[in-house]
Amino acid sequence: MAAVGNVFNIERHSLHDGPGIRTIVFLSGCPLRCKWCANPEGLREKSLFVFKQQCTGCGMCVSACSRSAISIVGGKSITNREKCTLCGTCIMACPEGARRMYGEEMTVEQVINIVVRDAVFYRQSGGGMTLSGGEPFVQKQFAYDLLAAARDSGINTAVETCGAVPWEAIEPAVGLIDTFLYDVKHTDPEKHRNFTGKTNEDVLRNIRRLGDENAHIIVRVPLIPEFNDTAEELSAIAEVAADAGAERMDVLPFHKLALSKHDAMETHFLMEAAEVLPSERVDCLVQEAKKIFKNINIEV
Ligand code: SF4
Ligand code: SF4
Known part of the structure; x- marks a missing residue:
């Protein structure tokens, strides 16, 4: 049992990453290097x-x-x-x-002791614990142990994943996860590689496998300028989501909140010059994508 893992943040009372009121546990490490990454402090252990x-x-x-x-x-x-x-x-x-x-080493017990503090809010709101990152399955044994401990405490579980890991890292956890918040960034392998450092082969294979397992999936799409900000690409991702039986697809507009983090880390934000899309443009793209592919609910 991996009693210890590396955690770079624990955020209580979140309303964003999964249903209800949640505690988000951010695990360090990620196989991707997305140019727009909002959590660059989570790419390494510290x-x-x-x-x-x-x-x-x-x-x-x-x-x-x-x-x-x-x-x-x-x-x-x-x-x-x-x-x-x-x-x-x-x-x-x-x-x-x-x-x-x-980034600090924490035991499963230390993390769960923080998570259970808000159990009353989870019960009232349908919330629970979400593992995020980074990519939680990079520390797969720690992730399994946290999920199992949450389940033992009667706490709902969600995992926010980029899917860019071997299926063998995800499979043992499938029965421990109530909701997968699954990122699909692009359907084209080369475009995916250019903006994230890896092709999308694992991402597309793993979401199909999760669909075969009847996992509860919400697909998330970071909407990135000059990468996937076309109605055609959004509709192509929507088709992937529908094929996997996802409940819906959430579009997450690009922002530059990582700028201040890069400033503090003395690193360069690769998308500093990119334009933040106006909300009307985002809404328009989503409406166009819905016309092209109608078989799934798309939300912003
Ligand atoms: S700057 Fe020096 S003291 Fe500070 S963390 Fe790095 S090595 Fe340690
Ligand atoms: S120089 Fe700045 S960072 Fe260093 S100890 Fe003084 S206030 Fe802190």
Whole structure:
């Protein structure tokens, strides 16, 4: 039993990722590198954030770092990410709370103890626990153990997955999951590779297999400019969703909330220059897609 896994956030009282009021457990690690990723801090086991607006340039972190990874430039601390070993010493040294590490080892028991705190809300709202990420099945044994522990506590379970993992990673968990929130990003393998780093072979195979298993699926489509923002592509994804027996397809419009995270991680947001689609344009695309393919409900 994998008693320990890597978690980069736990969000309570969420209304977004599955039915009712939920606790979202974000597991670190992902096989994809989507250009628009909203959670870049979840791609690796740990990520060091430096909040520049809080930094006074006092230099306490410079003295604390045994790797000489930090310097003060223009009155703010800059971290050399090549030298940094993510030891976390500078976080303790900073008097302003300007440094924070995302990603920590937690036991199944520690996570479930947080999840069960809101059991009364789950019962009243039809909510529960959602595993998200990153990609939860990257830490498959930890994910299975969390799902089994939630089930033992009578808690509804959902998993938000990109599907880009071997079927063997998903199969043992199928009976433990009430709802799959399943991302389908594009039906064309090469376009998928260009924007995510991998083709969609696993994604399309796994959703078919889940359909064969009669799993409860809600397909989610991040609507990304110059990637999948056409009625034809949305309708093609809708057909994949319908073939798998999905309850519905949710369209999630592109946003740039990851910009501030990249700023704190001193990395570059690859879609910084992309245009956020106006809501009227999103609605129009969805209406057009519904005309092309009518056999599934599409929501924004
Ligand atoms: S996490 Fe450790 S190695 Fe990295 S900058 Fe801070 S003190 Fe230095
Ligand atoms: S210790 Fe904190 S406030 Fe001081 S320079 Fe480092 S990050 Fe900035």
